[in-house]
Amino acid sequence: MRKIFRTITEALNGEEKDLTSGSINRAIALLAIPMILEMAMESLFAVADVFFVSRVSIDAVATVGLTESVVTLAYAVAVGMSMAATAMVARRVGGKKPEEAAVAAAQAILIALGLSLAIGLPGFVFAADILRLMGGSEELVARGAGYTRIILGSNVVIMLLFLLNGIFRGAGDAAIAMRSLWLANGINILLDPLFIFGLGPFPEMGVQGAAVATFLGRGAGVLYQLSILFGKRGVVQLRREHFQVHFRIIRKLAKVASTGAGQFLIGSASWIFLMRIIAHFGSEAVAGYTIAIRLLLFTILPSWGLANAAATLVGQNLGAGQPGRAERSVWQSAWYNMLFLLSVSVVYFVFAYPILGLFNPEAKVLEAGVLSLRIICAGYVFFAYGMVLSQAFNGAGDTRTPTLINLFCFWMLEIPVAYFLAITLGWGLAGVCWAIAGSEAVLAILSIIVFRRGRWKTVEI
Numbered sequence: 001m002r003k004i005f006r007t008i009t010e011a012l013n014g015e016e017k018d019l020t021s022g023s024i025n026r027a028i029a030l031l032a033i034p035m036i037l038e039m040a041m042e043s044l045f046a047v048a049d050v051f052f053v054s055r056v057s058i059d060a061v062a063t064v065g066l067t068e069s070v071v072t073l074a075y076a077v078a079v080g081m082s083m084a085a086t087a088m089v090a091r092r093v094g095g096k097k098p099e100e101a102a103v104a105a106a107q108a109i110l111i112a113l114g115l116s117l118a119i120g121l122p123g124f125v126f127a128a129d130i131l132r133l134m135g136g137s138e139e140l141v142a143r144g145a146g147y148t149r150i151i152l153g154s155n156v157v158i159m160l161l162f163l164l165n166g167i168f169r170g171a172g173d174a175a176i177a178m179r180s181l182w183l184a185n186g187i188n189i190l191l192d193p194l195f196i197f198g199l200g201p202f203p204e205m206g207v208q209g210a211a212v213a214t215f216l217g218r219g220a221g222v223l224y225q226l227s228i229l230f231g232k233r234g235v236v237q238l239r240r241e242h243f244q245v246h247f248r249i250i251r252k253l254a255k256v257a258s259t260g261a262g263q264f265l266i267g268s269a270s271w272i273f274l275m276r277i278i279a280h281f282g283s284e285a286v287a288g289y290t291i292a293i294r295l296l297l298f299t300i301l302p303s304w305g306l307a308n309a310a311a312t313l314v315g316q317n318l319g320a321g322q323p324g325r326a327e328r329s330v331w332q333s334a335w336y337n338m339l340f341l342l343s344v345s346v347v348y349f350v351f352a353y354p355i356l357g358l359f360n361p362e363a364k365v366l367e368a369g370v371l372s373l374r375i376i377c378a379g380y381v382f383f384a385y386g387m388v389l390s391q392a393f394n395g396a397g398d399t400r401t402p403t404l405i406n407l408f409c410f411w412m413l414e415i416p417v418a419y420f421l422a423i424t425l426g427w428g429l430a431g432v433c434w435a436i437a438g439s440e441a442v443l444a445i446l447s448i449i450v451f452r453r454g455r456w457k458t459v460e461i
Helices: 002-013 024-054 058-094 098-125 127-133 138-153 155-170 174-197 207-229 247-279 283-319 323-350 352-357 363-377 380-395 400-424 429-453
Strands: none
Touching: 002 024, 002 174, 024 058, 024 155, 024 174, 024 207, 024 283, 024 323, 058 098, 058 127, 058 138, 058 155, 058 207, 058 247, 058 283, 058 380, 098 127, 098 138, 098 155, 098 247, 127 138, 138 155, 138 207, 155 174, 155 207, 155 283, 174 207, 174 283, 247 283, 247 380, 247 400, 247 429, 283 323, 283 352, 283 363, 283 380, 283 429, 323 352, 323 363, 323 380, 352 363, 363 429, 380 400, 380 429, 400 429
């Protein structure tokens, strides 16, 4: 018991950075504990945010759901850059080259700033048109365009929050990544009711207040991250000279990030199409589905903590010339993840009604949410392996392989099957949810087959 407590303390304090030797289980724990807590706070924010917004109106919840389906474009870029930064920094930290890791991190930041501007300007200007394109009613557009405008226009804080945490994870500084997200989302959760409902001296802004809270909270998290990177506490320490443009490194980052972003974008864009199909069945279906997805994120995001731990271990161990240890780390992480998500799926299936009833007791919304939650949970066991193996490829710098797998599973399988089941066969929302569960199962099986071939061990970045 004392040994477990000591490991947890070391993980939260971020005391050990060398993950290329010693016990693999211990290395997983040192990375996964802060990463799971980091993602748990992201999950808590997702649930708390939709809880407060659901008190405004059904259209407000639908606005959040439709906007998030589009803002995933910004998330795609952020995640792609984060993947590239994690892989390059981890490989160089594992190879004992901290100065090269700092240069790679700085180049990634420069790219992210330029891309966030390219996304933010059109998102701010065309917010109302985007909601109309997604199938929102004129009443929804009138009330929700402000939310969409702020979220898309301030995407730079989303971009940097993800990217900088990717740098910390690659360096093995998982505890710092955890603290930054706890700070960002903690402030966000506190500000949500103040701006949404106008408590005390704060103006009542409705759903738009949720966007303001998000910007302020995540902005605070980014400032904390930058203070660490430009200080002397982290493994990666940035200085002004690191921001001199290095086209060779930028090309490497762009190569990994483009397929990484494409990988996430393929999956995220599929959610846009799925949401468009669901919008065909009314705001109640969209609201119920959105609440269910937020609840699923409450458990899936902590699971990504284990997956991100596997990515860092793969990158650092490949950098240290230990591909066998990298592979063993992945299989053990996937097993632990499967056990966790299996237990969660049982809880969600049994207690779907009382859990979802806390958010919106309206009969049609509740029915749609329970249906979504129970069906998608059917694919949880497969999803556990799929997410870890995908991140393992990414940690090795092989973002192309999971991109191709995602392309097949989400675009060639999930979307056509969802439309066929929901619209053609008339299954409605259930058809979309069964398509999601089935595609995740296929993705996991394909990932296992390709991972066993071992080509990811020879990727150079």
